[in-house]
Amino acid sequence: MGFLYTIFAISAVYWANDLKLKMNWWKWSLSAIWFIFLSVTIAGAFTLIGENEKRAGLYFLGLFGTISIISGVGLVQLIRNK
Amino acid sequence: MRFIDRFKNQLIWLGVSTLIVAAVFIGKTRSEQSKQELIQQHFLESQYQIQQVKQNKWFVYDPEIQIENLLYLGKAYGYNGEIEVFVQVDKDSLIQKIFSISHQETPSYYDKIIKKHFFEQFQGKKVAQFLTNKPVNAVSGATITSNAIIEATKNGYAHGENISISETKYQIFGILELIVLFLFTAGILISKLKSQKLKKTLLWISIFISILFLGFIYNQPISYSRLTALLLGNFPDWHKEFYFYILVIGSVILVLLSRKNIYCHSVCPFGAAQEILAKTGKAKAFRPAYYKKLKFIQRTIALSAILVALVMNNPVIASYEVFSAFFQLTANFILFGVLFIVIILSLFIKRPWCHFMCPIDSVFDYVKLTRKSITELWKK
Numbered sequence: 422m423g424f425l426y427t428i429f430a431i432s433a434v435y436w437a438n439d440l441k442l443k444m445n446w447w448k449w450s451l452s453a454i455w456f457i458f459l460s461v462t463i464a465g466a467f468t469l470i471g472e473n474e475k476r477a478g479l480y481f482l483g484l485f486g487t488i489s490i491i492s493g494v495g496l497v498q499l500i501r502n503k
Numbered sequence: 504m505r506f507i508d509r510f511k512n513q514l515i516w517l518g519v520s521t522l523i524v525a526a527v528f529i530g531k532t533r534s535e536q537s538k539q540e541l542i543q544q545h546f547l548e549s550q551y552q553i554q555q556v557k558q559n560k561w562f563v564y565d566p567e568i569q570i571e572n573l574l575y576l577g578k579a580y581g582y583n584g585e586i587e588v589f590v591q592v593d594k595d596s597l598i599q600k601i602f603s604i605s606h607q608e609t610p611s612y613y614d615k616i617i618k619k620h621f622f623e624q625f626q627g628k629k630v631a632q633f634l635t636n637k638p639v640n641a642v643s644g645a646t647i648t649s650n651a652i653i654e655a656t657k658n659g660y661a662h663g664e665n666i667s668i669s670e671t672k673y674q675i676f677g678i679l680e681l682i683v684l685f686l687f688t689a690g691i692l693i694s695k696l697k698s699q700k701l702k703k704t705l706l707w708i709s710i711f712i713s714i715l716f717l718g719f720i721y722n723q724p725i726s727y728s729r730l731t732a733l734l735l736g737n738f739p740d741w742h743k744e745f746y747f748y749i750l751v752i753g754s755v756i757l758v759l760l761s762r763k764n765i766y767c768h769s770v771c772p773f774g775a776a777q778e779i780l781a782k783t784g785k786a787k788a789f790r791p792a793y794y795k796k797l798k799f800i801q802r803t804i805a806l807s808a809i810l811v812a813l814v815m816n817n818p819v820i821a822s823y824e825v826f827s828a829f830f831q832l833t834a835n836f837i838l839f840g841v842l843f844i845v846i847i848l849s850l851f852i853k854r855p856w857c858h859f860m861c862p863i864d865s866v867f868d869y870v871k872l873t874r875k876s877i878t879e880l881w882k883k
Contacts, residue, residue: 483839484832487846494850496782 429456448500455496459489505626511883513882516876519806519869526813527734533816543590545604546574560663563591572599575630577659581651581816583728584737585605588655592630601625601656606734608648609819611833615645616652625656633657634668643811644833672742679746681715686751690769694761710775712848718772725750725766727862731809731818758870767857767864773826777849784850789858799860805862824862 433452437444462485469478507514546553552564559576575590584607591600601622606613616622623797624639632638633656641649661668689709689772696702723746733751741748754766780786791797808821827840828834834842841860848855857864 479836480832483843487843490847491780491783491850497784498783 442500444500446503452500453494454493455489457487458492462486462489512872512879513876516869516872519872522810523734523804523813526810530735530813530816533814545602557745559659561828562603573663575656575659575663576604577655577657577662579654580737580739581606581608582647583609583732584735586651586655588629588647588652588659590625590656590659592660598625598628598630598656601652603652604866605736606648607728607818609822609833610828611727611827611835612645612648615662615833616642616648619645621649621652630656630660634653634661634666640793643693644831659858663787671741675742677746677851679716680720680749682712683746683753685755686713686717686770687749687765690765691757691761693769694763694765706769706778709769710778713770713772714775716737716772716780717770718776718826718830722827723747723750724772724826725754725863726822726826727805727808727866728812728818728822728824728826728862730866731812734813735816735818736807754867758867759874762871762874764864764867764871767867771857771863772863773829774854776829777845777854777856780846780849781853785853786853789852789855801859801861802865802868803863804860808862823860825856 429502442448466478466482466486469475469481471478507735522834546561546563547728550565550567553574554562554564556562556573561574563572563574564570565572571594573592575592576587576591578585578587580586582625586603586606586608588601588603590598593599619642619643621639628638633653637650637653639653641653657668660666686709687705689705693702693705693709730751739747750766754764754770757763757765769775804823808823811820811821823838823841824836825834825845828838828842845856845860
């Protein structure tokens with residue numbers, strides 16, 4: 422997982438360059454926080470499902486997954502327009 | 504053919520109104536039959552000797568184990584309508600069992616009551632205690648339903664024993680009433696103001712107040728189930744829920760007077776939530792060529808759901824609103840799925856729920872049609 426995360430982090434820089442996004446420190450910080458939030462959501466939900474708490478896992482994924490999507494869309498708008 | 508074209512609006516209005524009146528009539532007839540069946544289901548005549556003592560009081564004797572109990576039928580108004588409970592009391596006036604024989608509460612809220620073992624709390628409590636205080640705890644997240652069951656227990660016992668109970672005094676005009684009045688005033692101002700800046704500021708103040716108070720704190724939008732409950736004659740106590748009357752009557756009057764749907768535009772908390780989502784994703788208006796067809800589907804589904812609820816005499820039976828799912832996280836998986844789709848769509852399309860799914864929008868379209876039909880007839 423650590424290897425994958427390293428690839429994600431390095432790729433993000435190239436991706437931002439390809440999309441011609443003007444990134445700065447606070448944009449990178451917000452993006453990192455968002456990515457951590459998304460990772461914790463997926464990890465938390467599937468841990469619950471794996472521990473036979475299927476209902477709780479789905480509720481967790483539904484609630485925090487939706488928040489991740491909304492905040493992700495908001496973050497994209499913010500990064501593009503500021 | 505000419506007649507149909509000339510009176511098209513009036514004919515549609517008449518057709519819809521006739522269907523609603525017929526559905527109410529059928530629903531009311533059905534309900535009288537099913538109540539009697541329910542009482543017989545709970546106390547089989549082959550097992551119990553049942554003797555009616557008063558209109559809402561029965562003497563129940565089980566000859567096998569020689570137990571004498573009294574049974575009281577109590578009623579109180581819940582969220583959507585009347586809740587009827589049977590309270591079984593032993594000769595020491597201790598509650599043995601309490602169960603509901605009919606209710607019109609939203610299933611997800613009623614399920615909370617069952618899951619949290621609310622009815623079990625009553626067992627072993629002195630029934631007279633309910634006259635002076637609340638010896639059981641309301642279930643958090645289903646407070647209105649819990650309190651209605653407590654109230655029904657008290658009413659049943661008091662009526663059964665001829666005890667006069669002082670009516671609970673409620674603050675008629677409170678914070679919720681103030682909020683509703685503010686939102687209506689702001690909505691009217693938004694539609695009249697010419698300054699775009701002022702309009703925008705007022706709209707965002709309304710959005711935040713609506714979503715916070717009418718949505719998350721009180722969860723009191725106008726809902727399909729509450730409107731069908733009104734059509735079925737289940738009027739909530741105006742002392743307790745004065746805001747609801749302001750909300751419904753105010754919205755209808757404003758549509759009739761101004762042709763503008765102020766409620767959906769600037770009072771509805773879910774509309775406000777969609778506005779915030781639209782702002783987040785920079786959503787655009789969605790007006791495809793088949794817009795009218797989509798509106799027709801929305802209205803047909805809304806009318807069908809209302810008719811089913813009226814015929815079944817159950818305001819929540821065909822409910823498909825996502826308000827509780829969004830504001831209280833209380834709903835079934837299907838509604839959570841619908842909510843998820845609506846949230847994602849709201850990021851890219853302006854108010855998808857309001858324009859293509861909400862039954863309340865269709866209800867206000869019906870009110871607009873009423874106005875149009877009358878004014879057209881007047882002019883002709």
